[in-house]
Amino acid sequence: MTFSIVGRDGDAYGVAVASKFLAVGYAVPGARAGVGAIATQAYANLAYRPQGLDLLAGGASSRDVVERLTGADDGRDQRQVGVVSASDAATFTGPACHDWAGGRAGDDYAVQGNILVGEQVVEAMEAAWTASAGSPISQRLLAALRAGDEAGGDRRGRQSAAIVVVRPGAGYGGDDTALDLRVDDHEQPVAELERLAALHELYFGEPDPQALLPLEGEVADEVRSLLARLGHEGGDLDALLDDWAGSANFEMRLRPGRIDPVVLEQLRLGRT
Structure with a gap:
């Protein structure tokens, strides 16, 4: 009942997600600076987030993380997960996830979704991520989320959205969390998330040294x-x-x- 993207751009990792589900940002995204990012959804296993990030920190690839998490999980058939690391990305959709369900992965991203209007949602997200190369990772993640939403998204409707971006020292006061925004219940959650992201950039964005x-x-x-x-x-x-x-x-x-x-x-x- 969710569509998401995990992505890597330079030393930054992030997750963006939307769903017909209350406060999806509570359940799906996990990210750790210098390590990687994870999205756990469908019948989400929240333990995937800390366990997967620990595995990545220990040197496992995204593919290894997916195999090890799902291999040890009796509920794997109802799980969906996307993982991105410093070296690769991977996505998994269990056979018992509700149609349409599936995902795509490249070197620096994984997109996945379930209970979608169709495969065109993840196709649009993948295309938007690729086309936005060169933009800040937050903009790329939001562009992918918007593309998925415009392609039909969750076939049950809209309710919540979230974005998390981590990069060493990029957050407030030197914290590693560069961006962490949630829209828990809204008629147009993706648009509202974009509005909040624009406010975040206004208040906390890095000034252009050449423009000072x-x-x-x-x-x-x-x-x-x-x-x-x-x-x-x-x-x-x-x-x-x-x-x-x-x-x-x-x-x-x-x-x-x-x-x-x-x-x-x-x-x-x-x-x-």
Whole structure:
């Protein structure tokens, strides 16, 4: 009753999933920085996540992980799982999963789904992942999820969606979780997940070093004026900007002596 993709892009791993199921993000995705990612679904075996990631951390390939997890599981016929590691990816669909059920895998991705409108869902997801090469992994995963949704997705309808991306040190405060968003119950969960991902990028995205503007001259004057309107005035400009950003949640985009154009636009909008 779910369609998902696990993917690898450089040193980042991620999972994106959608389903006619309450809070699918609770059950399906698992990922560990420097190790890999797993999606467990159909009649999901949640133990696959820690067990599979431990096996990957120990050097097993994705294919080995799938074989070892399902081989030791008496309920394997009702399981579906996708795994991606640093070297390969694999997918498995048990013969008792409800139609349509199946998956596809390449070097750096595995897509799978069950109770779908048809094979076209995983085909569309695979094509979207491949076509988006060069984009950030979060965008690639969301593009694949959107393609699956637009191709018909879960034949029972829509309810929830989730995305998880891990990369060493890429998260808030240096955590390895770069992105972890869930839509637990919504009429258009994939669209809502994309909206949340855009907000996450706004607040926590990495500034483009080439686009940063020196806090000098007219730029500095404008920033100081905008900050004063918001009640932050007097003293060092970097300190004032830091004080505002701490309350407006843009601190991850600050760089001493410079300003991200994204942050400047939020100041112009009067964000508090």
